Amino acid sequence: MAELMKVLGIWLGAYFTLSIFSFLYKDNPFYKLAEQIFVGLSAGYWLIYTIYNILVPNLFNLLFTDFAHNWLLLIPMLLGIMMLLRIIPSAQWLSRYPIALMVGTTAAIYMLLSFKSDFLAQIAATMVNPFKFSSPVDVVGTILLIVGVLCGVYFFYFSKKQEGVFAIPSKIGIWFLMVSFGASFGYTVMARISLLIGRLDFLLRDWLHIIK
Amino acid sequence: MKRIVLPLLLALLSVGIGGVVPSAAPFSAEDAPWDDGTAVVLAWNLDPLRTSLSLQKADSLGIFQEISNEFALTGGYKDSGLEADAEYRYRLVAYNKDRSDSVSFTAHATTRQQWFSMQKLSLLILLAMICGAILYYIFHARRGKNLFIRRISGLDSMEEAIGRATEKGKPILFVPGISDLGDIQTIAALNILNHLALKSAEYGTELLVPCRFSMVLSAARETVKEAYLQAGRPDAYREEKIFYVTDDQFGFVAGVDGIMLREQPAANFFLGAFWAESLILTETGFGTGAIQTAGTGQPHQIPFFVVSCDYTLIGEELYAASAYLSRDPQQLGSLKGHDFGKLLVIILVLTGIVMEMAGQGWFKQFIAGGN
Structure with missing residues (x-):
């Protein structure tokens, strides 16, 4: 039975892989079916996952087994119920409170986190004396780092028209950004190719047994 | 006052000199x-x-x-x-x-x-300076002072895209990223959605907003509803056009791809946080011939948007978009405050480099947090 299920799983995997690949030609019924099964299956999977891995262990179990120490969980539970009230038109307005709370706390938490890690840490990391290095490569690299950071930041300065002399650092900044995007593009494409190889490996090894 | 300032200064000195x-x-x-x-x-x-x-x-x-x-x-x-x-x-x-x-x-x-925590003194000072600048500019803007913001071409294209969808009688697709409401990029995307919904209500163009998470769905519905009310077209608001697809990353992408192929929107907007699915989405949109505008703060995804979209908002431009589009004094003031922060970064970096060259390492240590 287990062997049959394994074979069935491989055949289904191969069928859906080919159905998704068929989109490379054009939209067709095989792709549509695969897409809709994928969307429906994943929505159902995440619903069950949320209930059994988030709601049950983090809320219901704690409330039912040790209410005295976990009664504060009633607050997020109440906020969750307020969100669900969206389905009742007359009580829809109540869902705005959890949304507002979520947006406000998110902004506040991220402001502090980003300020420390993205702002101060990166400013400090750019404060380097380029001439402290003995190797010319390091000296040039550090100068490029400093120029790139300063011009890159200036590119996003919106309060000044970028014309005349003020356009120069901005243009240098966008060049630095584009070079970094190019490098990032190449790097990510390489990673995607490995995903394709993984799929082809599945088709040729597990399904067709062409590769041993 | 002395009792507070003196220990602070002493502690600052101790941080500057070093932890031990x-x-x-x-x-x-x-x-x-x-x-x-x-x-x-x-x-x-x-x-x-x-x-x-x-x-x-x-x-x-x-x-x-x-x-x-x-x-x-x-x-x-x-x-x-x-x-x-x-x-x-x-x-x-x-x-x-x-x-x-x-x-x-x-x-x-x-x-x-x-x-x-004296290690975080630099954080407090800089945060106070930037927040102070933001508040100053907001009050300044509220008093009616005209605040200049330079042109951002990626945002100017929005009007063009909405106009094209209206002319063709086709819908506009807006994807507010695939992150939850706990991501600041999603919040920025919803701010832009507000402007877009306002325009679509004015022009009577259908707006489709597929969402990956329930919280984003609720927030997006509120945003669009508010915009339709603001435009004086509450009757045109259709809740079912802002809908949930699935929590699964690639399931969501498959669903949105299907929408693009079948609904054939004339303008696609991909604004918010995107990861590995960015190219799959925009390539499909490109194939349908839609005018595409994308923007994200994820540096690794911007290249994919650059190659496959007509207009791309790079990083900070996504956060500036809402202020730029709405010209709302409060948001413009906030954007000006951010610009002050950027100038501060440039000044601090230059000062830090000079201090390092002069052998005064305490300045860098103070900024970094003194650990």
Whole structure:
């Protein structure tokens, strides 16, 4: 039975892989079916996952087994119920409170986190004396780092028209950004190719047994 | 006032000089100042005959275990990751050259939590400066002062895209990223959605908003509904056009791809946080011939948007978009405040480099947090 299920799983995997690949030609019924099964299956999977891995262990179990120490969980539970009230038109307005709370706390938490890690840490990391290095490569690299950071930041300065002399650092900044995007593009494409190889490996090894 | 300022200045100096100050006594242990009570600072000053050492800490049974043996005649060590309000005992054993003779010193310290972490003083000062600038510009803008914002071509294209969809009688697709409401990029995307929904209500163009998470769905519905009300077209608002697809990343992408192929929107907007699915989405949109505008703060995804979209908002432009589009004084003031922050970054970096060249490392240490 287990062997049959394994074979069935491989055949289904191969069928859906080919159905998704068929989109490379054009939209067709095989792709549509695969897409809709994928969307429906994943929505159902995440619903069950949320209930059994988030709601049950983090809320219901704690409330039912040790209410005295976990009664504060009633607050997020109440906020969750307020969100669900969206389905009742007359009580829809109540869902705005959890949304507002979520947006406000998110902004506040991220402001502090980003300020420390993205702002101060990166400013400090750019404060380097380029001439402290003995190797010319390091000296040039550090100068490029400093120029790139300063011009890159200036590119996003919106309060000044970028014309005349003020356009120069901005243009240098966008060049630095584009070079970094190019490098990032190449790097990510390489990673995607490995995903394709993984799929082809599945088709040729597990399904067709062409590769041993 | 003096009682507050003087200790602050002294602490700032201690942060600037460094976390561990050499001791005049042979061996000392003190609670690390201005922290959350999780570190002890050890310092020693040995006689010149000593050539190696063993720094030890007593464990729960009182047995000394070595924590460092890095030698310095005058040195220090910061023992971190400790429990607050607990006593810790240390021993320093210093040896002579052939280890035939040794001296041993013991010291103890109790960790104490302080109200203020002086390591984060730079964070407080800069945060206060930037928040102050934002508030100043918001009040300035509210008083009616005209605030200049330079042209951002990616945002100017929005009108063009909406106009094209209206002319063709086809819908506009807006994807507010695939992150939850806990991501600041999603919030920025919803701000843009507000403007877009306002325009679509004015022009009577259908707006489709597929969402990956329930919280985003609720927020997007509120945003669009508000915009339709603002435009005086509450009757045109259709809740079912802002819909949930699935929580699964690639399931969501498959669903949105299907929508693009079947509904054939004339304008696609992909604004918010995107990951590996960015190229799949925009390639499909490109194939349908839609005018595409994308923007994200994810540096690794911007290249994919650049190659496959007509207009791309790079990083910060996504956050500036809402202010730029709405010209709302409050948001414009906030954007001007951010610009002040960018100028501050440039000034701080340049100052830091000059200080480093002058051998004044305390400035960089202060900015970095003094650890």
